[in-house]
Each structure stands twice: as C-alpha cells, then as structure tokens.
Amino acid sequence: MASTVENDYDTFAEAYAAENESSLVNAYYTRPAILDLAGEVSGRRILDAGCGAGPLFEALRDRGALMTGFDASTKMVELARKRLGPDADLRVADLAEPLPYPDGAFDDVIAALVLHYLEDWSAPLAEIRRVLKPGGRLIMAVNHPIIFKLLYPEADYFATVKWADEYIFSGQKAVLTYWHRPLHAMTDAFTAAGFRTAVVSEPHPAPGARERFPEELAGKTAFLSFLFFVLEAA
Numbered sequence: 001m002a003s004t005v006e007n008d009y010d011t012f013a014e015a016y017a018a019e020n021e022s023s024l025v026n027a028y029y030t031r032p033a034i035l036d037l038a039g040e041v042s043g044r045r046i047l048d049a050g051c052g053a054g055p056l057f058e059a060l061r062d063r064g065a066l067m068t069g070f071d072a073s074t075k076m077v078e079l080a081r082k083r084l085g086p087d088a089d090l091r092v093a094d095l096a097e098p099l100p101y102p103d104g105a106f107d108d109v110i111a112a113l114v115l116h117y118l119e120d121w122s123a124p125l126a127e128i129r130r131v132l133k134p135g136g137r138l139i140m141a142v143n144h145p146i147i148f149k150l151l152y153p154e155a156d157y158f159a160t161v162k163w164a165d166e167y168i169f170s171g172q173k174a175v176l177t178y179w180h181r182p183l184h185a186m187t188d189a190f191t192a193a194g195f196r197t198a199v200v201s202e203p204h205p206a207p208g209a210r211e212r213f214p215e216e217l218a219g220k221t222a223f224l225s226f227l228f229f230v231l232e233a234a
Helices: 013-020 024-038 055-062 074-084 122-131 145-151 183-192
Strands: 045-049 066-071 089-092 106-112 132-143 161-169 172-180 195-201 226-233
Touching (some): 013 024, 013 161, 013 172, 024 055, 024 106, 045 055, 055 066, 055 074, 074 089, 122 132, 122 183, 132 145, 145 161, 183 226
Parallel strands (some): 045 106, 066 089
Antiparallel strands (some): 132 226
C-alpha cells in the first residue's frame, strides 16, 4: 500500500529488541564483531548511528567510551532510554538527513546495520565524515552484497536494487526493505566521502555460538550474513 511506511521500526520495536538480545546474527555475530573492530575505546567519543534499543551503546559505554546515540525510530529511542538511563545522550534523528552534531565531534561513529536501508550513501557518508575528527573511524556493518545474489540468482549483482525480506521477531511479523549495491559501489562511495578503507571483515560467530545454535551452525565454521568495515577519515 502506498501509505505503508518502509522499515517502520516503531511498529515492531519491542519485538525486534527482544529477539536480538540473544539472537545468533545480533548477539553472537554483529555486536561481538563491532566490539572487536572497535578495540580499546576508553575515553573515546563515539556516536552510535542507528542505536536501536541501545545494546551496542551500552557495551561500548561499559568499556569506557563516551557515548552519544540516535535512531530514526522514536520507539527505539524510548527503549534505549529505559535501558541506558535518563542521562544517556540520545535523540531521534535520521541518518538520511543532516545530523544534529557539530563538526569533528567524535572519534568514532558506529553504523551497524543502518546504511543498507538507504539508496543514496553520498549525503549520509558526508555527514558522518563531517562529525568525525580527522583520523576518526567509521565502524560499520551492512548486508553482505552476495546475499542478494544468493536469494535472487537471476538478478543483476552490479545494479543498485531495492529488495525486501520478511522476518518474525519474537512472534511478530515484520518486513524490512533494503538497497543492494555491489561491493565496488560501496568502496567507491567511501572514497568519494573522504574515507580510507582500513579493514574489510567477514567474521566468525562469537565464542559460545556453536553451543547455543548447534543446528544453525552445524558443519559451518562461519556463515555469510553481513560485511564489516573500518574506515578512516582521511
């Protein structure tokens, strides 16, 4: 329907947050991978772009980072505030629009599973570059570009294409809409925005995942899901 809001997390925020507290792809894959890539963060000023209900914000804060976060979903920010406390620096904002932060405000920006919702990366990456200090890092994860080709073998891998998938989060149905782009389009966008690619990672699941999810990981050392980057602001 034309009136449907794409990726309206307000409608399934609680179910999504509950599901991902302990899910394989979030609790045992994405969050550990981001934390590993971030490394020692004590005293670093970090912006969690698309913070959701706040699990990464919390984990980084626990490691000594000075955290700020935003999400486009009002409901997600409400859940994050409940989790993180009234003093947490949280606000409702959209990565597709100008960010409400000054130039060079942060040492790092975390963008975990956010940019793949956007067709245009130019303006969002430029805004992230603007709020990073020189030499700062963008640590990000997006859908691995091979996933689209695996799901749609006849599709053109080299095109930037909109696609959607259906999920069940804690018993609630949700549809998420993404933009597929080939790897070279990602790296070209990084370079155009003034970033240098420092790390490209296809991580293994975290310790304990195999015991927690024996069926999903049977016979696998790793799996394809997301692609992770560390970019440095040139």
